C-alpha cells in the first residue's frame with residue numbers, strides 16, 4: 535500500500551475515533567451537569583419559576599403530519615413532573631393548545647385532549663391559563679401562555695407569545711411583527727442563526743432588533759452543532775444588545791423537558807401579568823439560562839435513522 539493511502543486511512547481513523555470520543559465526553563459532561571441540576575432542583579424551584587416558551591405537540595402539523603411526538607396532555611403532565619411552572623406550547627402556525635385549554639376551563643366535560651378530571655383549568659386573562667394538578671394541589675401551578683411559532687411569507691420562523699388576537703400566519707414578517715408589537719406580545723427570534731431551520735439570519739435580526747424581547751438558544755440541535763449555532767446567536771446578542779433565552783423547542787420524545795430552559799426569579803411574579811414579569815427579568819438580565827442537552831448519541835441515532 536502506498537504511503538499516502540496509509541496516511542489517509544490513519545488520518546480518517548484518528549478523526550472518527552476523536553469524533554466518537556468527543557461525543558462520549560459530551561454525553562458524560564452533560565450527564566454530570568444534569569445530575570447537578572436535578573440535585574439542586576428543590577432549592578432552585580423554591581426561588582425560581584422553571585420556564586420553556588417553545589415546544590411542540592401532536593397538534594403541530596407540518597406538511598399534513600404531526601411534527602411533535604407528545605400529546606398536549608403528556609406535555610402538561612411532563613411539565614408537572616419536571617417542576618416547570620411557565621410554558622408556552624408554540625405549534626407551527628396554530629394556537630390549538632391554548633384554545634383547547636381555554637375551552638376546557640369553561641366546559642368541564644371536554645375531554646378530547648386532556649383528562650379534565652385530573653386537572654383544574656382556569657383562564658386568567660386573554661393569554662394565560664392556570665392549570666392545577668388535582669392530585670398534587672400543593673405543588674406549583676402550571677401557567678400556559680398563548681403562543682405560536684409563525685411561519686412568515688419569507689419562510690422565516692418567529693415566536694409570538696402572550697398576545698390577545700393571533701396574527702395571520704404566512705403573512706409578511708412586517709405584518710406579523712407589527713401586529714404582535716401593537717398587542718405588546720413577547721417576540722422572540724427562534725434558532726435565528728440556523729437558516730436551514732428557517733432561522734431569520736443576521737440581517738433580519740439586526741433589521742428587527744428593536745422588536746425582539748429575546749433571541750433564542752435552541753435546545754433541539756444535536757451535538758456539536760448546538761455549540762456552533764447557539765454560539766453564533768450569543769455573539770449577535772452581545773453585538774445588538776438583545777437578551778438570550780433558552781428554550782427546548784422539543785419535537786422528539788427525548789427532548790421534552792431536556793433541561794434547556796430559563797429560570798425566572800419568583801419575586802415580582804404576578805399571574806395576571808406574566809408577560810410584564812418575563813419582560814422585566816429579560817430586560818434586566820435577572821433570568822438564568824440552563825443549557826443541558828442530554829443524550830446526544832441517542833439523538834444522533836434518531837436523526838441518522840430518519841426516525842423522527
Ligand SMILES: [Zn+2]
Pocket residue numbers: 683691724725731732
Ligand atoms: Zn422553528
Ligand SMILES: [Zn+2]
Pocket residue numbers: 588589590683724783
Ligand atoms: Zn419550533
